[in-house]
Amino acid sequence: QDTTVIGVSIPAATHGWAGGMNYHAQATVDRLEEVYPQLDFVLATASNAAEQVNDIEDMVATRDIAALVVLPFESEPLTGPVQALSESGIWITVVDRGLSVEGIEDLYVAGDNPGFGRVSGEFFTQAMPDGGQIVVLRGIPTTIDNERLAGFEEAIEGSGIEILAAEHGNWNRDDSFTVMQDFLSRYPQIDAVWASDDDMAIGAMAAIDAAGRDDIQFVLGGAGMKEMIQRTMEGDEMVPANVTYPPAMIATAIEMTAVGMTSNAPVSGTFTIGSVLITPENAEQYYYPDSPF
Amino acid sequence: MGVAVTPILALDDVSKHFGPVEVLHGLSFALYPGEVHALIGENGAGKSTTMKILAGYQPASSGRILLNDAAVTFDTMRDAEEQGIVMIHQEFNLAELLTVEQNMFLGRELRRGPFLRGAEMQRQTREHLARVECHADPRAPVQELSNSDKQMLEIAKALSRDARVLIMDEPTAVLTSNETEILFQQVRALRERGTAVMFTSHKLDEVKAIADRVTIMRDGKVVFSGPAEGLSEHDMAEAMVGRELSDLYPARPETVPGEVVLRVRDLDVPGHARDIGFELHRGEILGIAGLVGSGRTEAMEGLCGLRPATGAVEIEGEPVTIRRPSDALDRGLCYLTEDRKTRGLLLDKSMRENVTLQALPRRAGMMIDRAGEERILDEAIRDFDIRGARGVRVGNLSGGNQQKLLLAKVMQSEPRILVTDEPTRGIDIGTKQQIYRFLRGLADRGTSVIVVSSEMQELIGLCDRVLVMRLGRITGQLAGRDITERGIVRLAMGIAQEPGSRTGQGDVTPASNTIDADRPT
Amino acid sequence: MTVIGPVVALIALIVIGAMLNPNFLGYANLTNVLSRSAFIGIIAVGMTFVITAGGLDLSVGSMAAFIAGLMIVVMNAALPVLGVGLPVILLGVATALIAGLIAGLINGLLITKVGIEAFIVTLGTMGIYRSLVTWMADGGTLSLDFGLRTFYRPVYYDGILGISWPIIVFALCVIVGEIFLSRGVFGRHVAATGANAEVAHYSSVNTTRVRLATYVLLGLLVGVATIMYVPRLGSASQTTGILWELEAIAAVIIGGTYLKGGFGRVWGTVIGVLILSLIENILNLTDHVSPYLNGAVQGVMIILAVILQRGAKTGK
Amino acid sequence: MTVIGPVVALIALIVIGAMLNPNFLGYANLTNVLSRSAFIGIIAVGMTFVITAGGLDLSVGSMAAFIAGLMIVVMNAALPVLGVGLPVILLGVATALIAGLIAGLINGLLITKVGIEAFIVTLGTMGIYRSLVTWMADGGTLSLDFGLRTFYRPVYYDGILGISWPIIVFALCVIVGEIFLSRGVFGRHVAATGANAEVAHYSSVNTTRVRLATYVLLGLLVGVATIMYVPRLGSASQTTGILWELEAIAAVIIGGTYLKGGFGRVWGTVIGVLILSLIENILNLTDHVSPYLNGAVQGVMIILAVILQRGAKTGK
């Protein structure tokens, strides 16, 4: 048998960022199947950790994969099963969320969640040198969300910025719209909003617009959705910046794995894709008009 | 009548089978305008099936239905209804959650555009009910109605449809004699107007009283069809059962009753019965009489733990607390409900599952012995002469056979005190006789029996002693030869309590809180 | 049937809200809450009919997402031809209504004609619509053209006499629904079908058609809800409408309609919808509760609201 | 009652699977599919009793997440005292069973004694348990100590005679459940209560206790399922067990149990569970379908499976 099968296991598109990541994964798989006729890809999406383990089990049992690219839904539950694969000689590429035991993976393309929070927090301290009162929209309750919030809180420590309240908007426009409306009813004065995600930022801004409130200076989202980057690029004062957390990191990981499987190029190691602050000055670099995200 | 008019509706060589079982074999008879036609026969003879075919509720398997001498097929009952054929079912055909008015006009609502003419429908409902002297509130949900009110509603509903042919399947089974009389007045009025009325009843005196023509069925065949004139009740009964019938009621033993097995004091069933007190002896059959709504059912249900009640109950000399039906069952006290359809039987299940349901925890351990169940069912079918295919869903048994199955089910618990509520409702005369003998046999073997009944003759013929209830209280008791129709009626109507009214054949003991069985010897 | 029950629970919530936050009873907050409730509210009106007739529909949330996605795709596609203006919006509205009607018809036909349990059919279509919208959006978000969005926006945010459009449409649906359910021939047949389909059938009610009609009506109302939803954020994704079905069903039951069918009331459903929205609103207005526990408080409140309701009934 | 229906659907799926991929019928794949079906399967056995008695339970998925979280917290806490070994595991097992029992009891009491609709009660507790596990995990994941996990792991992955433990436990639950439902006095009472609670009451069946018992049984079985689940992933979070309730209910109904109560069969439920798991498995066997459309294919297959089943019935 000549073809080598590479399994790709990622979380389903349950929110905007994951949707972008799904898009990139699929597009990359389609492209690479063209480029490398000797490679075959299996792409599976899961809506929770248990389902993801099911997918991986199926890939091993029925598709004979030689390599696995996995973006763990959660680190802890995936560690055991992925470790077992690694021990059986399958190439492992881990994306974004690290496993809880070191040294399992052959290649690690890492995102930096605490860094995402920290960069966001640092922007707040610069933008509001005299401090102020902000509200925070959080994502779906997960470790990622906790790490981001912790990074953010650490960065604004002692800067005089006070978090009035933080509620879960679940990385969802509707939910963040609702939460923001209620925040606006609750606090007569809000200086800025950390929406922590561009979907949530859109929901929050719609609520602010509708309420006609002008006390809010800006909303900081995150993850670099193209509409939001565009607004930053155009100098929209409500969207002065963005923080990257590129969903395209999955594409990098798949591509590197494919290279590793087809050549002798050394691709193992850890590649951290840090979060970068996007400002009107550098926005153009991060603007991908063709991406769905 | 009697003149050769063309029949309005007739069956010609009609057969019907359910799966492999044929229940009607080549049935032919005719229904004429302006006559009251009684269709009688044993339980399971096929009366209800015949009527359903006539009214288009079920198709015949073969044969023709003739309407004004022309063959017709009714695809739906709507077709039949458009031809002026209206039927009242043996089992209620009412939606329990809907109100009286909603049921009365279901499918034929008075409308103005897409909207209902609610007030008008309520007014008309009241009118239709008034015709049969029923005073149910049009806005009340049907589930809050008593059985007789439900029946009167069905009758009023059918009468409101200006039928050319009115078919009634055991309309009087849940009615009192008063209500029956009201119904018959309406029937006579319809007859005057040329409507053809067909009905069944197991009460042959009613048949005698109102029918112009009688068709007798046995085992799915017509054995007699002709004028009612000259046919005595006894003739009808014998033609139905196909054998000689001796006395309907078993002889009453002349023995002294045994010790008291059940003593009830101050039993209150909130909203329905108060201060109920009586004693029941070993081997005694105690009747409870009263008008509909006098709270007999509720009092007995309260006693048996089926509804909230307070009071002091002693069984075999021991005070007992009965909170739920299983407590009663543990003491050998068992209740046979009057309402077999909604309280008695699981209509979607088989006979086997029904017959053992109540006795299961006592008879089986944790697991059910299927073969044993089949044996029990064999015995029940034999002992109670239950007719119908063995595997059939109980809802498809004939009404009378359902009642027999219910009795068989209750007997599985081997009660020492058996409370039966309308035990012979819907039962044919031959089987009635068997049931009376059965109950008397039970009593002779030491079981104590309570019979709640609206059939006066049954109480008089069967019981050793009769309590009479009125408005939720016991108003008196009658014993031995004093049990007469007049005596019961007086107590039930409250006439006996008036001073100076203690005349007539029945000697009446006025009510006291506890009535001792001071039976004259 | 208790009239006072759900109202008592609602009043209790309003009192709690007013005590916790002075802005709670303000015009802005009330408008927010009512407008937000409108989507689920409009759907719940249709759900009242379906449940009263003895049915169930789990697909409404994904159906809303799918219809919203479809509307956006259709309007974006027509934009170059028609230009920003009323015609595009009307095209979108027509798309939503027709899609809703067809979706309801599919559910209804599978349930009534093919004879599969409503639970299974609508669980299946729930998955189907959710997938379709994900697929249409390529896993991401479908967004209405920005110019068009600005033009369409007032449908959610504006209104007349200070009452926003979603509230007006919701109120209309409720009034018409209540009248038809309680005083219409159709409503009576719906209740009869749910109470006892066999009896209704024997009384010449075409129960198949009645049940089918309830699903079609619900589909249509999902379309109406979507028409109000799209102008709010101008986007649809696979997270749109998640769990709306459970919320709508819960609102219907809290309002006093029988889950087994046979009795329903639209105004009760409205109370149910408001109770659910207010619980969420109150949780966002206070910080006595860890956000992790919001769901728990919601759960407790739903159960308490129903207990309160039942208590008021027995108390009567 | 059709015996052949669900089996036909199952066989059709197996044939499709075998055609799509030669490894489908391999030992490894079948073991995988059966082992992971065990969680929902064990829960669905309990659900069969609840539904047969005329009830419903939407809370099982979050209940499983909560119990898993609780087990992990308790075992981690006891670890310093007891050390890695059987005692800690037994403590965890006891925790799961007791928690399941209590959770089932709470649902049951609210439904039978307080008299609130099962739908509302379990919708409420669903939110409550989901929140509690989020709160216990502080929004993240609760993880079993790594050493303990290694020790506990064989409970999911090992077995006897090549049959893994989850499959064995599932099979035991099914056999015992089937025997009790079809031949036990309790099962008869469950069906009678679901068919007509009033008739059952008049037949001296303590319907309140029967209904309560079905919820307690279900709670216990959720506990058992959790005992098999924790060794697999060694963690619990707010996404654990999401939608298990819908899957379990769907399996029960696909298997031929009546959603309105009165008739149920455990073996049918097993077929339902297998049908659902195989659909998912088959989707992973091929790449003919865009992953975005998985849900749609699943939805279509569920509906088709039931049509096939009903068709086989009328065909008979």
Ligand SMILES: Nc1ncnc2c1ncn2[C@@H]1O[C@H](COP(=O)(O)OP(=O)(O)OP(=O)(O)O)[C@@H](O)[C@H]1O
């Ligand atoms: N749908 C059905 N399926 C199977 N058997 C049926 C069905 N309907 C009626 N039967 C059978 O047909 C026979 C005749 O029943 P039917 O109800 O006509 O009797 P009936 O004369 O009305 O008796 P009763 O006096 O007890 O009401 C019975 O044996 C009954 O079990």
Ligand SMILES: Nc1ncnc2c1ncn2[C@@H]1O[C@H](COP(=O)(O)OP(=O)(O)OP(=O)(O)O)[C@@H](O)[C@H]1O
């Ligand atoms: N399901 C019910 N819901 C509400 N009220 C009822 C119900 N059944 C009966 N009642 C009412 O309770 C009262 C007594 O009931 P019922 O008629 O059963 O008494 P009874 O003396 O046993 O008469 P019978 O047995 O002849 O019908 C009546 O006023 C009746 O309307």
Ligand SMILES: [Mg+2]
């Ligand atoms: Mg009959």
Ligand SMILES: [Mg+2]
């Ligand atoms: Mg009575």
